[in-house]
Amino acid sequence: MSAMIDPAAAAELLAREIRGDFPDARGRFGPFGGRYVPETLIPALDRLEAGMRRWLKDPDYQADLARELNTWVGRPTPLSHATTLSARWGADIWMKREDLAHTGAHKINSAIGQALLAKRLGAKRVVAETGAGQHGVASAAACARLGLPVTVYMGAVDIERQAPNVGRMKLMGATVKPVTSGDQTLRAAVDEALRDWVSDPNGTYYLLGSAIGPHPYPYLVRELQAIIGREARVQMQAQAGGLPTAVFACVGGGSNAIGMFYPFVADRDVEIHGIEAGGRGPGLGDNAATICFGTPGVLQGAYSLLLHDEHGQIQETHSVSAGLDYPGVGPEHAFLSSIGRVKYGSIGDDEALEALEELSCSEGILPAIETAHAFAAAKRYAATHPGARILIGLSGRGDKDMPTLTRTLLKGKL
């Protein structure tokens, strides 16, 4: 865990975060963030930032976005009461159902928002990276919907473990390019997408899938994902009778989590928990729990926390969930951890799979393996906080994980 800063400074930084000061003019959340990219991309990022500031609050863009979110994505997504889990865990469990969003995860919120922006910025084509395939599918869907050609980079290892999503992308007309360099997972896919973008920074829009990367991506993705938390906040008050005691979400790059957390940051009584992939254990290379076990550094455009060795070489990570299997994390999470506003913890592969099965059998909802990490952590929390009112971000559905689940939970049962 990165060292915390002193309480007075932390309080001041939190106040600024709540005021909306971050990212600052340099694209930073406290010390984290920034823009560490080849010079070729600087003008593209400048254009993106200007376009974003021009359009994001524009009534016309907002109307287009709202229409797509409401009539195509299926927003608002419901807030479900987990009746059986509440009884089993002795707490009051609520689930924000991003699994019901079109294409099966929160990723579509950002994909359609960015695709609408790409169109307004005059992009001729889109590139995207994907880990679990969810962002690739979301990008393929959003781009098909808007008539933009899209190329999706996906690590060869992920292509293997998330095979169904590859076919889905292709059926929606996307070009899927397997990445065989580097670790052949999400990190290598981001590298390849960046290489593609560097080759045509004017005509290409890079549709980044998480709250990572150079400024303004962490901000842009947060703004597009914050609808999760905004809806959930209102729904909790209407359905659960008040704000939650604690909010949980899984953290890979951190997009679903920041989308859920950000609207609760000002609610100081609401505990916030980000859950990373504990993989096989705490050893370097055995997990993808960047905030829990990482140290500061620069990867793929931003200064944040990283899993790297003493030479600054990025570590290969391990997680049973492709979507969390990433050695970096969005800079705003590094910041929220440093000021202590959000607590970050980790859940290992086995415990996540157990939680996946428990949720499936108890509530009839098969979550993504990524999502299951948040449930496992909430279960632990409930054990020590009986009666707590817990909101969990159900970031996606598990259909995409059937190949992995067939090899693990379902082994010998099919």
Added chain:
Amino acid sequence: MSAMIDPAAAAELLAREIRGDFPDARGRFGPFGGRYVPETLIPALDRLEAGMRRWLKDPDYQADLARELNTWVGRPTPLSHATTLSARWGADIWMKREDLAHTGAHKINSAIGQALLAKRLGAKRVVAETGAGQHGVASAAACARLGLPVTVYMGAVDIERQAPNVGRMKLMGATVKPVTSGDQTLRAAVDEALRDWVSDPNGTYYLLGSAIGPHPYPYLVRELQAIIGREARVQMQAQAGGLPTAVFACVGGGSNAIGMFYPFVADRDVEIHGIEAGGRGPGLGDNAATICFGTPGVLQGAYSLLLHDEHGQIQETHSVSAGLDYPGVGPEHAFLSSIGRVKYGSIGDDEALEALEELSCSEGILPAIETAHAFAAAKRYAATHPGARILIGLSGRGDKDMPTLTRTLLKGKL
């Protein structure tokens, strides 16, 4: 096509259908329907009917159902405008998004409604059949949600072509029993589910998945699915500026179609089109287009139209879509066809797959192969009715079809 009755009689029957006279006291829609089951099941059906009449309109049941539909299933599902398809086809295309319902198809509407009923009827366990696996998954989810054990019968052929759904059911705690008798598809699965039910008619609730079977199932399923058409009707008026010129839905057993159609039956200006599986062609055994090519008979509890040979032996059917691959059809559809209120047509395997690809690439929505049949027919209709306002029931998503699509559309592309 079954012979039509004379116009005056048809008009009178339509008036009665609109008044809600059907099913009548004997469980019939005109001549179709009834209750052709072993004596062992008669008391169970009587109890089901009484329970249904007791509970279906009960405020408490209605409140439970509404809560599950709104907060767990994700209703109302959106109505999406198909902007690109509208431009391509020269008509105004609207899609009712049952693919966004929890578990990925309309089946959940009926499954959760029946599971809530089963609970009130004191059932100890539930049995269900499934073809495409969607009803099995929906039943597994609904029963998990309500804490009911469920056994799902599924033909061995369907287990093969809809493999991902088998894993999903098991993860949600369902017992999946492969059916190796008969045609090893949906029809054989219904037979097996009935055999199971006959063995314990008191303790077991049979959660039938389509608008087929003995009375009161066709009625019960229609009532639970009619929310599709009720929502769509209101949404068309709000979003499209008026009722559709024509409504399309695919017809297997006919549950999504009757759910969509029923609320439009009284709107005599609205054309209604049910689309069956044309398979490889019109020959007996080459398709599953029961209304188009069938004749009256009794199968699995109801008098309806059937695909059978001159000896009354049920025909093996063919369709690329497991969910339409059934030689019978709900009795209300046979009735609506006989009075000419609904037109039934068919679309072959290849044309359905083409439509699937067109929808995927144009709107970023990968539909179930079943659903794609309705889109292909709507496309044909648009060609001869330029400017028409067309509502299509998007009954489910295509994730479950990836094994089939990998063998067909994606062949050589993965």
Added chain:
Amino acid sequence: MSKSLNIAEAIAAAKSAGRPAIVAFMTAGFPRRATFLETLTRIGSAADVIEIGVPFTDPMADGMTIQRASEAALKDGVTLAWILDELRGAAARPAAPLLLMSYLNPLLRFGFDRLPAAARAAGVSGFIVPDLPNEEGDEFATALKAEGLALVQMVTPVTPRERLEALCRHADGFVYAVTMTGITGRSVDVPDEVLSYLDAVRAASGAPVCAGFGIRNRGQVERLAPHVDGVIVGSALVEVLERGEDPAAFLRELHL
């Protein structure tokens, strides 16, 4: 004379001999189409009533044994029309009354207008239709009655008292008292409540009462004997045929 009376008479004859009547079920054309009449004759030599099963693609009330036999017969080209032709043209038919046991659809497709006469011409005394409950049976029952043929009614342990009485009141030929919930082919050990259920059926019924489903051995027949007029032997007999053993010998074992 009404053919349906034959059935009651045959059962009464066994009763006079001091034993429950044996109603033997065989799938038409099983194990081989070519030996249909021969098999019929052999079974007829040891049965009081014969149920001839018309094969159907979707035998929803039947267990694996009869499903298998049905499937084999269908593959062999056995149809209702063929069965009736064979029976009509037979040089000799068993003395035991013949019932056709069929799911409804093959009968419907043959046509209720033609079927009763054709059945009568083939020497058939009546029908058992497992998926035709009383509520739906009027049309067919009426058509059969015109030719003096019976439509045998089934009752089950879960049939409510009032309904059971109504069904028995209209019984024709005999009452088929299913001994258990479930499909054919599973063995039952006949618990006491089944016996009292059978007593109730007999009390309500003017017609003889035969118990069926799961009857496989002499012990069961002995236990049932005081409570019924006959027993129906189905899957067990089909298994005998499947194994190529002598059906008559097997049935004679069940004569008390």
Added chain:
Amino acid sequence: MSKSLNIAEAIAAAKSAGRPAIVAFMTAGFPRRATFLETLTRIGSAADVIEIGVPFTDPMADGMTIQRASEAALKDGVTLAWILDELRGAAARPAAPLLLMSYLNPLLRFGFDRLPAAARAAGVSGFIVPDLPNEEGDEFATALKAEGLALVQMVTPVTPRERLEALCRHADGFVYAVTMTGITGRSVDVPDEVLSYLDAVRAASGAPVCAGFGIRNRGQVERLAPHVDGVIVGSALVEVLERGEDPAAFLRELHL
């Protein structure tokens, strides 16, 4: 003397000889760690400036060739610390000024506090950091300046005019003018607009201008010569090393 001046001098020396300077890129420890210094010496015999690539796991601006070399070197255990140790301890170093080309993270991890002095002690004249744009570079540039080391600035054909001028104004050592958008390793045929872009860079820059990305042959160097002070040869040279050919012979081919 400021080490960064070495660089400009080396380029000026080539210019005096009537040819563009050759800036040669090699991945440290490639093709083998054991021959690092030997390879360096051979390249130094034909290059005016040498860029030594520090391998990194995520070389996002590099094409396949340099990715491969980088991966091989990492597998061989090449690290920044090892490179600096080797250079510091070398019996002889080439006369050509040495630049370290590295992505930011290995430098950060080494520590901006220790790195400049360690680099200077190793005979390094400056750094090229592809993922450190001017906006983020202040801290590192300041630390380097304290030791007289250069932080070479990159400009690209898509850099807007105003920005380009600002970047060139602060250039240190030389201006690295990227000849195309994209990653290293792809060949370019140097269209006219690239030449006028290079002219603009030269007009804006006080420091010498070297063109890089995609330079593979003498023809390109001839075409570029009137517009630049030097050319940077990267992937093509790494491929020469990969094939086990003589790097010095290859580089000498590029001396006009």
